[in-house]
Amino acid sequence: MQDDDILIGCLMEDSWLTLEQVAAACSVEPVWLIRHIEEGLFPHAESVAGTWRFSGASLLRARRMRQLERDFDAVPELAALVADLLEEMDTLRTLTRQAAPGRDR
Numbered sequence: 499m500q501d502d503d504i505l506i507g508c509l510m511e512d513s514w515l516t517l518e519q520v521a522a523a524c525s526v527e528p529v530w531l532i533r534h535i536e537e538g539l540f541p542h543a544e545s546v547a548g549t550w551r552f553s554g555a556s557l558l559r560a561r562r563m564r565q566l567e568r569d570f571d572a573v574p575e576l577a578a579l580v581a582d583l584l585e586e587m588d589t590l591r592t593l594t595r596q597a598a599p600g601r602d603r
Contacts, residue, residue, distance in 0.1 A: 514551040539578040
């Protein structure tokens with residue numbers, strides 16, 4: 499298990515990360531995140547009093563998008579689409595586990 503996996507796993511739903519923290523966790527410059535936010539690729543990012551803040555889900559999305567862009571030379575829009583699909587799969591897996599407790603998936 500990598501340190502960044504621990505960071506993602508330990509984030510609670512009610513905690514928020516700054517733009518700089520997410521950028522550092524994704525090994526990107528803050529301008530990368532800002533460009534993606536401006537293009538509408540981070541629907542869960544919030545600006546509060548001019549300061550961007552991100553949830554744990556946003557951090558996971560940013561890491562996935564960065565990995566797709568880096569590993570597959572994906573354009574940001576494609577990386578965002580794949581991230582959407584992966585998020586949907588995560589949701590469906592969670593719902594499946596809740597519907598059938600006691601069964602390993």
